[in-house]
Amino acid sequence: MARKSGCWKLLALAITAVFLFSLAGCSKSGGEAQAPKSQGQPSGNIFLSIGGNPVGLAWYQMAVGISEALNKNMPNVKATAEATAGAVENVRRMNGNEMEIGFTIPSVAVESYKGEGDFKGKKNNILSLMSNQMAYLQVIALKDSNIKSVAELKGKRVGMAPPGSASHLDAKLIMEANNITDKDLKPFYISATEAVEMMKDGQLDAVIQTGAIRLAPFIDLANTRPIVAVPVDEATMKKITDRYPYFVKTSLPANNYKGMDQAVQTMGYRHILVVRKDLSEEVVYNVTKCLYENLEYLKSVHNGFKEVSDKTMLDSLPIPLHPGAAKYYKEKGLPGIDEFIARTK
16 A cells, blocks of 8 residues: 555656646746847847837838838847837837837927927837938918918917827927017917818818828818928027927928919928837847848838938937937947937037
8 A cells, every 4th residue: 555655656756747747848938939049139039119199101011011020130129010109109119119210200209208299208218229201391272372481370379180180290499589479460270181171162261280291181272272491590490409409490392282382391200100218229120220220121111211211310309218228329430429419428
């Protein structure tokens, strides 16, 4: 009886040993197959979510292109594009460790970095990665309104975009630079599409919108009524750029809207990519390298990448670069990289 009992004990110990060995094997891999090591890249699977905006819009399409480039060229990366509400939500989710890379605009990045505005009292977890397409400040007026300068918007009916939008913030900036308050005009806080419909009916004199050139609502308006692009004068630009250096002087090219046969001076900024601050230098270095070396592919995905070059990659970046991105750009000898790093310390 004692021998039989001893055999059962030995059998139980053997089963327990096998079970514990199995558990050890599972805990080692975390239930996830380990990616093969790739020279110059970190080992182990890396999951990266890239925040865009609603499906069908530019940032989402660009995020899809980025995810495809990373998945194809970094064997250990599993990247996915995320449909989001856009600039503010992307930064909020990154600060909350729910997303790793995202598109946003300079003003939102600054607010997060400084803990102001929508991010007052919140922890910041973003740094810069690179700039991309230009967003132009477009002041479009009916030709028969006789508005020839920003100052002449005073007393007019003006579409100033919904509160909380980038276009609304930019409209307020150029008004403030010209000492124009809401009491000095008739503001309408509506979308560009809604403003255009009112302009078609003569119910609105002008609209302010920041975005890519050849905006669909303005193409529609120009085909219906004669319009003009109102230039942003040097004094207005200086007041704004002294306070917000991520704005740059630019021009609306000629012939983008019917009847506009000359370039018009304005200002704008580039949309930017930001990355979580707590990602390792090695990971961000390799992500930056991948995007830089696959720009031609990204340009084939969306026109927003066609404006990206060595000369524009640092434009409009209002907060410091992630150390991984800075390391790669320094190795590539990107123009202005040392000055940028010194300026944003």
